[in-house]
Amino acid sequence: MHTTTFQGEFVAFRELEETLVTRLENVIKELKTTPNDIDPATNFWTVYNQVADEHDGDMLGKYSGDLDTSLLFAGLFSAISTAFIVQIIPSLQPNPSDLTNALLLRILQQNKSFGGSDPLAPVMNVSPTVLRAQSILFASLSVNLFAAFIAVLGKQWILYYKRASTWGSVVDRGKERQVKFTGLQKWGLHFIMELLPVLLQLALLLFGIGIIAYLWDIDRSAAEVIMVSVYTGFAFYAGIAVAATIWNDCPFQTPLSVFLLKAFPWAKKTTGCLFVGLSTMTWGNRSDVYPLMIDNLEPLCHLPCNRCMLML
Incomplete structure (x- = not known):
């Protein structure tokens, strides 16, 4: 009795084993397709998309992080520079006390002469130093806003570039991505991204010069202190930019050093x-x-x- 039961279970186990082996062999046959069964173009673009996605992820992540940093700096800098400009704007308007004194003087002259006189023109005595400082500060704010505008456009360009990997077949996505990547290099997107920090640094330099110009006639000591700070920072930045242009192992790489190397490629060789x-x-x-x-x-x-x- 037990022997018959054992034989039945053994037969059922063998049948189950054969069924599993058959299914496994079918799966292996499906996986082991010959090269002739795969379209070479599809295989190529599949591998291409995998490598391109990894490359684009790193590249776009770096660009996106740089743009976010630029936008944050531009926002903070705009708030600070605008506050200084608002403080200087009243200096460009006529002084109410000067206008009152001019009116009193004109009334006194009319009482003495009892004659007609020309209409009183607004009295406006603005220092050339204030005008110069205001112009420099407005230039600083304009450069900063222009950099922020480019950063916003850069975010849109990144989103447009990412759309290449979301629609169509594998071949279509790969070809579209290659066209956009070639255009990215041809039209110098990397150069524009490197230009953003330079614009922000230029705006910061103009802001410092504008503050020095404004304080030069008001408080010479304060202006000299700020001038020393600004010139020291500028000399340090120029020094590391030149050093990074000459020596490859210099860790202080800046966008300015990249531009200098492109403008003067002979400097590294000669040095x-x-x-x-x-x-x-x-x-x-x-x-x-x-x-x-x-x-x-x-x-x-x-x-x-x-x-x-x-x-x-």
Whole structure:
């Protein structure tokens, strides 16, 4: 009795095992498709979209973060600069006390002469320094608002670029993305993104100069303190920009250094060879060190270096 039950269970188990094996083999056959079964174009664009999505995610994330930072800085800076401009605007209007004094003087003249007189013109005695400071501050605010406007447009450009991966087939999405990425490089979107910090820094510099111009006649000591701070900051920024332009290993990279490198590509090459020559002349003849050093540094200079000249 028990033997018959055991044999029945064994047969049922074998049938279940065969069924599972058959299903597994069918699944493996479906997965193991031959290369002829896959469209080469579809396979290529599938891999392309995967790599492109990873690349675009990093790139657009960086752009989006930079734009958010620029918008935040532009908003705070606009509030501060507007407050200063509002304080200076009354200086551009006629002084009520001066107008009252002019009216009293005209009445006195009329009483003495009992004759007609021309209508009294508004009295306005604005210092040229105030006008100059107001112009610089307005220029600073205008540059800052222009940078904020570009940042808002940049957010819209990013959203438009992302639409390439949301519609159509795999091939269509890949082709559309490639067209947009090529256009992104052709039309210099990266240059515009790098230009935003430069505009904000320019607005900050103009703001500092405007404050110095406004305080120059009011409080010379305060103006000199601010002038030292502004000029020190500008000298530091210019120094690290030039250093980053000359040396590749300089960690203080700025958008200005990128622009300088594009405008003066010969600076890095010429400076590299110059430092090789100066170092060689300073350390003296070291035949065991300098041939190896020159062999390693000469390709970096991209200029023909004379070994005999450097070894003098």
